[in-house]
Amino acid sequence: MLKTTLTSVLCFFVLNFNSFGQSKARTFQEAEKMGKSYQHLDKLYKSAVHSNTALAVFKTGADQQKCYGAYTVLLQDPGRFLNQNNFQWERPTRCFNRIYISADGKIDYFVYHFLPNKEDPNYQVSEIKRQEFAKLLARFAQDYQFSVSANEPFAPCSPVV
Template structure:
């Protein structure tokens, strides 16, 4: 039964990727839906790694290009949120892990905000806007294979 469930989960992940349906979810919601980050990590290679042979972006130049593209993504998201009247009202800390296709399309954008930083309504509004944002967003660089990038983040209205 467990093997069948893993096969079904893998098939569902493959279908979502093929259909290009980007999804923004909290880490907890992804877990509840049967797509925990550990499973995604087995399907997407790490963008950077302390062992360059395990990374998608191996050279210092590639890693710098990745860093610039990642900062651009976060800046573009901030602009999109602001343009859609989303206000953080205070600095909010969180973490994210983004899973991308080789062409830069985002498959999954998992995020976490520590308890008490956002009201449930504010988190729901963020999730809705983030889902709309990633639907058509293309990461500024491409790669030879699917990859994931994660970081701690600080969001604010500045």
């Protein structure tokens, strides 16, 4: 019994080290616990687009359109990746994300938070689905290349379903 318990504890630590220590994808709460709160990250990464163009990386209409197009693809690609890995939500799931991207287009941090379900306010994403999603999203973010680069790091954000 002790050997089984020790093995389980060791597996837990190994899995959590790999999932959270090296992962680029985290919930807002996990990122904050690791010293990477969105307030801290927002100081390092400018907003991709902003109503005040002085606060934005993509300032002109043409550059903003390129960013929007690339961001739309970025929001669709994880869905394809999840489907390819046989991941299905239990029901439509709302999420807010902020994606911190290096100047060369690599994802540095993909921070997200599950939002309440409007149709069923009592619905909660199961812990198993949360863990599976986090693992797959981390794999997705590891090698993703945003199709638009900039002179400085930037961060788009939005709610998604």
